[in-house]
Amino acid sequence: MNAPVSPAETLRTALATLLDGLPPRQAAQAVERLIASYRGATPTDSPILRDRADVAAYAAYRMPATFEAVRSALEAFADAVPGWAPGSHVDVGGGTGAATWAVSATWDGARPVTVLDWAEPALALGREIAAAHPALRDVRWQRSRIGAALTIESTDLVTVSYVLNELTAPDRAALVDAAAAAAQAVVIVEPGTPDGYARVIEARDRLIAAGLQVAAPCPHSAACPIVPGEDWCHFSARVSRSSLHRQVKGGSLAYEDEKFAYVAAARLPVAPAPSRVIRRPQIRKGQVLLDLCEPDEKLGRRTVTKRHGDLYKAARDADWGDAWPPADRRDRP
Structure with missing residues (x-):
């Protein structure tokens, strides 16, 4: 089919x-x-x-x-x-x-x-x-x-x-x-x-x-x-x-x-992203740099390294414009 x-x-x-x-x-x-x-x-x-x-x-x-x-x-x-x-x-x-x-x-x-x-x-x-x-x-x-x-x-x-x-x-x-x-x-x-x-x-x-x-x-x-x-x-x-x-x-x-x-x-109830990736992620050896628009009305840079485990894998897959963290990571420490 x-x-x-x-x-x-x-x-x-x-x-x-x-x-x-x-x-x-x-x-x-x-x-x-x-x-x-x-x-x-x-x-x-x-x-x-x-x-x-x-x-x-x-x-x-x-x-x-x-x-x-x-x-x-x-x-x-x-x-x-x-x-x-x-x-x-x-x-x-x-x-x-x-x-x-x-x-x-x-x-x-x-x-x-x-x-x-x-x-x-x-x-x-x-x-x-x-x-x-x-x-x-x-x-x-x-x-x-x-x-x-x-x-x-x-x-x-x-x-x-x-x-x-x-x-x-x-x-x-x-x-x-x-x-x-x-x-x-x-x-x-x-x-x-x-x-x-x-x-x-x-x-x-x-x-x-x-x-x-x-x-x-x-x-x-x-x-x-x-x-x-x-x-x-x-x-x-x-x-x-x-x-x-x-x-x-x-x-x-x-x-x-x-x-x-x-x-x-x-006008309906909305659940905005916790943060938004606002630039292309910078992938470097053992780390990913994410430029984010944050919920506290600020811009920030997050560094995600291998020690963050699955979150590091998610950061390597993240793209410009994506929500951060991914939905399946939001309830985890």
């Missing part, structure tokens, strides 16, 4: 068919132009993604990275709310729906899903791609201007991924407030840059002010201990590179690492 195909594999297969009939050079040029022009607030007259060729090229290039980043954030959130699964989902600014695929990869089963976006070609292509996944065939794709006037229907989960950077400060604030008012849980993902982190922290403050508790990545809902301008909190997700990625970036590796910042907060 064949093993079921995962949403990630289904998405990769669907994206591989998108560029059929579109010359590779044209696809690469479209992506380069779109990356260069995707700046500022959402356009008032027409979206940057103008037609199917634009959207197909951009989706094939960006959907895998968005999917992996959002899935990483959702998995951390799911660990903090064991036993809970969203009964409904609204994806704000979702475009071709990468976050809907990530939600489906995190929690099994179908649920009512609405994707809101201003770019009609993106919504149309998202609907086409979603037909490959049974859990997403009934998604509602709704054209909506993303900004202060946006109305979000009551739902269990709202995702907002790679959207805040396209909005003005007032629109960002209004969107986060609307998401907080509409949902039991809100997950926001931005690029893993200092500016992306600043937008996430701004959103985090608004979610807390609205009565939500931070579930991930932070081990607490107090102020972030990172000093603005000195550092920023971000994580990394491994993404398989397509031929289009290699054409556009001129790289030879079969993968790349997508850097992202995020916050996940909820």
